[in-house]
Amino acid sequence: MSAAATARPMAAAHGGEIDILRSFARRIDPSDAGAYNNLGVLYFRKGLTDEAIVAFSRALALDERMHVARRNLEIAYGESGLLERRLQELEERLRTNPADLEALVQSGIAEKTAGHLERAHSLFQRAIDLDQDSSVLHFLLAETLYNRGLHEEALRSVKQSIELNPDNPDALYLIGFILGDLGRAEEAADASRRAVQLNPTLVRAQANLSLEMYRHEVTPSQAHKTSAGAHITLGRAKLGRTAVAANMRGGKLLVTDSRTGSSYELPITDGTVRALDLRQIKTGEGDFGLMAYDPAYMNTASCRSAITYIDGDAGILQHRGYSIEQLCERSSYLEVAYLLINGALPTTSELDEWVRDITLHTFVHENIKAFMLGFRYDANPMGMLVASVGALSTFYPNANDIHDPEVRRIQIIRLLAKMPTLAAFAFRHNMGQPYVYPDNDLEYAGNFLSMMYKMTELSYKPDPRLERALDVLFILHADHEQNASTSAVRSVGSTQVDPYTAVAAGVAALYGPLHGGANEAALRMLQRIGTVENIPSFLEGVKAGEERLMGFGHRVYKNYDPRARIIRKHLDDVFEVRGMSPLLKVASELEKRALDDEYFTSRKLYPNVDFYSGLIYEALGLPVAMFPVMFAIGRTSGWIAQWLEMVEDPEQKIARPRQIYTGERDREYVPIEQRG
Ligand code: CMC
Numbered sequence: 001m002s003a004a005a006t007a008r009p010m011a012a013a014h015g016g017e018i019d020i021l022r023s024f025a026r027r028i029d030p031s032d033a034g035a036y037n038n039l040g041v042l043y044f045r046k047g048l049t050d051e052a053i054v055a056f057s058r059a060l061a062l063d064e065r066m067h068v069a070r071r072n073l074e075i076a077y078g079e080s081g082l083l084e085r086r087l088q089e090l091e092e093r094l095r096t097n098p099a100d101l102e103a104l105v106q107s108g109i110a111e112k113t114a115g116h117l118e119r120a121h122s123l124f125q126r127a128i129d130l131d132q133d134s135s136v137l138h139f140l141l142a143e144t145l146y147n148r149g150l151h152e153e154a155l156r157s158v159k160q161s162i163e164l165n166p167d168n169p170d171a172l173y174l175i176g177f178i179l180g181d182l183g184r185a186e187e188a189a190d191a192s193r194r195a196v197q198l199n200p201t202l203v204r205a206q207a208n209l210s211l212e213m214y215r216h217e218v219t220p221s222q223a224h225k226t227s228a229g230a231h232i233t234l235g236r237a238k239l240g241r242t243a244v245a246a247n248m249r250g251g252k253l254l255v256t257d258s259r260t261g262s263s264y265e266l267p268i269t270d271g272t273v274r275a276l277d278l279r280q281i282k283t284g285e286g287d288f289g290l291m292a293y294d295p296a297y298m299n300t301a302s303c304r305s306a307i308t309y310i311d312g313d314a315g316i317l318q319h320r321g322y323s324i325e326q327l328c329e330r331s332s333y334l335e336v337a338y339l340l341i342n343g344a345l346p347t348t349s350e351l352d353e354w355v356r357d358i359t360l361h362t363f364v365h366e367n368i369k370a371f372m373l374g375f376r377y378d379a380n381p382m383g384m385l386v387a388s389v390g391a392l393s394t395f396y397p398n399a400n401d402i403h404d405p406e407v408r409r410i411q412i413i414r415l416l417a418k419m420p421t422l423a424a425f426a427f428r429h430n431m432g433q434p435y436v437y438p439d440n441d442l443e444y445a446g447n448f449l450s451m452m453y454k455m456t457e458l459s460y461k462p463d464p465r466l467e468r469a470l471d472v473l474f475i476l477h478a479d480h481e482q483n484a485s486t487s488a489v490r491s492v493g494s495t496q497v498d499p500y501t502a503v504a505a506g507v508a509a510l511y512g513p514l515h516g517g518a519n520e521a522a523l524r525m526l527q528r529i530g531t532v533e534n535i536p537s538f539l540e541g542v543k544a545g546e547e548r549l550m551g552f553g554h555r556v557y558k559n560y561d562p563r564a565r566i567i568r569k570h571l572d573d574v575f576e577v578r579g580m581s582p583l584l585k586v587a588s589e590l591e592k593r594a595l596d597d598e599y600f601t602s603r604k605l606y607p608n609v610d611f612y613s614g615l616i617y618e619a620l621g622l623p624v625a626m627f628p629v630m631f632a633i634g635r636t637s638g639w640i641a642q643w644l645e646m647v648e649d650p651e652q653k654i655a656r657p658r659q660i661y662t663g664e665r666d667r668e669y670v671p672i673e674q675r676g
Contacts, residue, residue, distance in 0.1 A: 033063035064136040067170045074113045135165035169199035308481040315559030333474040337637035361417035362438035381426035382511045388422045390504035399498035419636045424451030445470040465573040476563045479638025485509035489639040491655040506639045516628030522551035523614030526583045543599045551611030558604035567612040578619040
């Protein structure tokens with residue numbers, strides 16, 4: 001599990017909570033820097049800033065490269081109001097012993113946090129004079145010099161930091177920035193690329209890499225070589241432009257309120273302004289302050305996320321920086337789940353352990369089975385899934401200890417492992433067939449097929465083509481950033497409820513026809529069209545606004561949905577096993593004609609993931625009610641990754657939107673006998 005938690009204060013701890021924290025602190029492995037960082041975050045969230053500072057300092061002492069702990073320490077100093085006191089203490093320590101290296105470093109960090117860059121510069125320099133071989137000290141100095149705008153000096157320092165430790169991703173990302181600013185794009189790209197390789201979750205380096213690629217690739221010498229290359233380049237260029245925007249630090253939005261004539265400067269960060277910054281815009285003393293009104297969150301970023309990147313214009317989808325095409329081509333679903341949740345692709349031994357852990361948790365408690373047997377014979381399997389995932393929380397009551405990384409880890413394994421079992425039980429229930437227990441000799445998708453279709457045979461042998469197609473479908477549905485169900489998981493999870501209940505909220509959101517049900521609508525549409533001859537009249541109806549071409553168009557993609565292209569490739573394999581569907585011909589011809597039609601091209605309407613997925617599910621013998629269930633199995637990994645990111649994100653609090661009240665006020669109560 002990621003140890004890269006970051007800090008932000010939340011609420012004062014009461015006695016019981018302090019006891020729990022102390023008992024957690026006692027259980028920490030004294031050599032585990034990540035655990036100390038997490039402990040610091042917990043302390044900090046509970047307002048125990050002194051303890052947090054000690055814990056972050058301890059984490060740094062154990063792992064001086066732990067950038068996140070250093071940042072947390074800075075935040076703890078900065079936001080606690082203790083900075084001044086801390087600076088005085090450190091000054092005192094340095095007066096007594098000017099060669100106190102730790103005090104020099106901590107003073108440097110504290111001065112840097114306070115914005116006293118010259119002082120920080122001199123403190124780091126003094127620390128280096130005492131310990132010339134510390135890569136981290138040279139990095140800290142370089143960062144300070146860079147912040148002072150002294151690029152050449154910063155470059156010299158960061159180079160020294162890298163010389164002392166060539167695998168320091170922080171120093172590599174920094175050198176990427178500096179070289180970029182000095183116009184040395186190619187070297188900047190190399191350094192940033194290396195930083196990303198060493199630490200794939202280093203978002204700044206990723207943004208920097210994109211930026212440099214963009215700068216680099218727009219030069220004439222880097223002309224696009226193939227159309228595929230051009231496509232990727234375009235994506236990178238766009239990524240780069242995002243990075244350019246992200247790099248415009250210090251940008252401000254100047255606003256004048258016509259009601260009062262007052263002007264305000266709202267800081268712009270990563271292309272956004274903080275809605276809370278609007279609050280200062282008031283007409284007078286009693287005014288609550290301006291709010292942002294954004295029904296359906298059409299233009300509101302609710303979180304920072306390093307999980308999934310989508311460029312809708314270019315038709316690009318990447319998870320943790322890897323393209324969906326590569327992941328579908330080369331990874332298994334469980335490997336992608338590991339990537340989403342942990343931030344990096346697993347090594348062979350990590351993957352083996354991950355798969356083994358998940359495989360060993362596929363069984364559900366017999367009472368869950370009994371619970372599911374209680375549903376009506378024709379219960380919708382999605383309704384059964386919502387209920388049974390939620391019910392899991394009652395079997396694992398300690399799951400609500402969401403601040404304990406080990407407790408979180410085990411629930412994550414259970415959720416991934418048990419979801420296909422619950423889904424298959426729901427299917428068998430619907431079919432009136434006995435439930436089939438998991439077969440742990442099979443792989444994830446194969447085991448699911450076995451639980452779905454096994455009859456009297458001793459063991460079910462899944463066809464490898466179907467198994468792979470299903471695994472790819474799970475990958476394609478794994479995550480899609482802040483969609484409705486993921487937002488539901490984050491929103492419910494923000495109450496600090498256990499992950500089973502949060503995921504049940506995600507399944508509930510997916511149940512809706514506008515989200516998980518579009519593939520069903522696409523299949524029904526194809527069935528209704530029936531033959532190729534009926535396509536022209538159907539398209540005329542769509543163009544006349546009588547209905548929609550289901551499986552076409554997307555809120556985000558204004559290009560071919562990359563997922564649709566991948567599904568299309570796997571259709572042939574499935575049909576080879578299950579026999580050709582006459583509807584495939586209709587779908588292919590419909591796609592061709594729509595893409596030739598100005599109505600669709602001018603509106604940028606292309607096939608989305610749902611255009612072909614219904615055909616595959618149908619070929620697998622699934623009733624339409626099971627389609628969203630299939631989606632839910634794959635999306636579980638994304639929900640978990642997003643939930644985990646939210647739990648570890650210090651900026652997140654309980655999700656609680658505001659409203660514009662439109663009702664009446666201060667009405668006189670009318671007794672019932674007097675009401676007309
Ligand atoms: N067929 C015909 N016209 C369409 C379609 C369509 N499928 N989608 C959009 N349009 C037209 C729409 O009529 C409008 O035309 P005009 O400008 O003349 O009024 C224009 O294109 C823009 O449409 P919009 O409704 O403003 O676009 P949106 O971003 O709000 O809607 C959408 C996105 C996915 C809801 C919509 O394209 C749609 O209803 N598609 C069909 C349903 C579907 O396939 N949904 C699955 C989406 S992928 C699932 C997932 O990623 O989770």
